Amino acid sequence: MEHDHVRATDPAVAEALVGEAERQRNTLSMIASENHASRAVVDAQGSALTNKYAEGYPGERYYAGCAYADAVEELAVERARELWGADHVNVQPHSGTQANMAVYLAVLDPGDRILSLELEHGGHLSHGHPANFAGQLYEVDHYRVDPETGYLDYEGLAERADAFDPDAIVSGFSAYPRQVDWERIDAVADAVDAYHVADIAHITGLVAAGVHPSPVGVADFVTGSTHKTIRAGRGGIVMCGEEHADAVDDAVFPGVQGGPLMHNVAGKAVGFGEALDPEFEEYAEQVVANARALGDRLADHGLSLVSGGTDTHLVLVDLRDSHPDLSGGDAEDALAATGIVLNGNTVPGETRSPFDPSGIRAGTAALTTRGFDEAATREVADLIARVLDAPEDGTVRDDVSDRVDELCAAHPLYE
Numbered sequence: 001m002e003h004d005h006v007r008a009t010d011p012a013v014a015e016a017l018v019g020e021a022e023r024q025r026n027t028l029s030m031i032a033s034e035n036h037a038s039r040a041v042v043d044a045q046g047s048a049l050t051n052k053y054a055e056g057y058p059g060e061r062y063y064a065g066c067a068y069a070d071a072v073e074e075l076a077v078e079r080a081r082e083l084w085g086a087d088h089v090n091v092q093p094h095s096g097t098q099a100n101m102a103v104y105l106a107v108l109d110p111g112d113r114i115l116s117l118e119l120e121h122g123g124h125l126s127h128g129h130p131a132n133f134a135g136q137l138y139e140v141d142h143y144r145v146d147p148e149t150g151y152l153d154y155e156g157l158a159e160r161a162d163a164f165d166p167d168a169i170v171s172g173f174s175a176y177p178r179q180v181d182w183e184r185i186d187a188v189a190d191a192v193d194a195y196h197v198a199d200i201a202h203i204t205g206l207v208a209a210g211v212h213p214s215p216v217g218v219a220d221f222v223t224g225s226t227h228k229t230i231r232a233g234r235g236g237i238v239m240c241g242e243e244h245a246d247a248v249d250d251a252v253f254p255g256v257q258g259g260p261l262m263h264n265v266a267g268k269a270v271g272f273g274e275a276l277d278p279e280f281e282e283y284a285e286q287v288v289a290n291a292r293a294l295g296d297r298l299a300d301h302g303l304s305l306v307s308g309g310t311d312t313h314l315v316l317v318d319l320r321d322s323h324p325d326l327s328g329g330d331a332e333d334a335l336a337a338t339g340i341v342l343n344g345n346t347v348p349g350e351t352r353s354p355f356d357p358s359g360i361r362a363g364t365a366a367l368t369t370r371g372f373d374e375a376a377t378r379e380v381a382d383l384i385a386r387v388l389d390a391p392e393d394g395t396v397r398d399d400v401s402d403r404v405d406e407l408c409a410a411h412p413l414y415e
Helices: 004-009 011-025 039-045 067-084 096-107 133-137 154-164 182-191 204-208 242-256 262-275 278-300 328-336 365-369 374-389 394-410
Strands: 088-090 113-117 139-143 168-172 195-199 221-225 236-240 314-318 343-345 359-363
Touching (some): 067 262, 096 168, 096 236, 096 242, 113 154, 139 154, 328 359, 365 374
Parallel strands (some): 113 168
Antiparallel strands (some): 221 236, 314 359
8 A cells, every 4th residue: 555646746645644554554453343454445445436426326327427336336236135135235325324314214204213222232323322313303212231141131122112112123233242133123123113223334244244143134124334344345335125225215315415435335346245255254253253262361361241252243341340440441542552452432331431431342353354363362362451450551561562563463464
């Protein structure tokens, strides 16, 4: 990633781009919503399609000159349908949040009711947080995880649905480490005559590879991101049955967006093509195996894991038992100083501010892309625990930083 043209015309931006590439090479990305796209995906996203307006859909554009844009979008849709088994796919949303917005617009009116997982229990802003458009346009209530087990409280969800009478129930998460029983949630939605919107933003790749159950064909709508565990071009996706196809397409364009970002759609097409390779299933299996290894080793060090472990790509650590004086924000900063990049995160029963919460969230998708196996991931867990036990110790930070450098060199990125 030399950025020769940028370097020649805008050295300041080129310096930042080169610096970011070096940062990624020389740190361990463990933010659960991040991954390392292939060079092919990055090339597609930096292609001449960035110049093309293609409002509308293939064969029905509002501008001339869309033959190649049509070809790329048709490939993305065709590959997505094959990956997830969906009847209808819209690949134009700019993000997972835009995908959720489109679904809400397609079937809800302002003031309608949404029932979703509470943010501090693992939900997402776009599921109805008051700071987000969803919480401002719709009446929102929440279900939670069981405070004792950390697993979704399905009985509590059903009771809340009966009392609240929602128009839509949103399933899915941003920080929940266990598999979701889509059928059980769908039965609750059916019982209260609500739409079921399954947001698989974090687990699109795990679902595509068959290492997590799929909500496609179960929920009315499935939304997701395309740059996390699926490792494709940055953006979002909506999947649904044919009965909702027109409403979804109209909601995406012209409902919530103008022209699609066709260079990102090209990146989606390339990444979906890569995910159709049988090797991607091995990758997804390794992501989960690494997450379990990470969680088990952190637990060996006395750290408390929400739900006691993980079935997915992420672990959620509640620091209050093992490190009551260490906030998630301070833990994030201490680890970042050593080259281990993850994020502070709220946990069920949060007692701190969401801006400086009680937990940390760590994912293994990007490490696995670099070739980490369970043994290497367990060593990363050892390094994390060492920093958390002595976050202000300069000697510890230096030692861990040196070992992070060695691990990065042993698992090169974008060579």
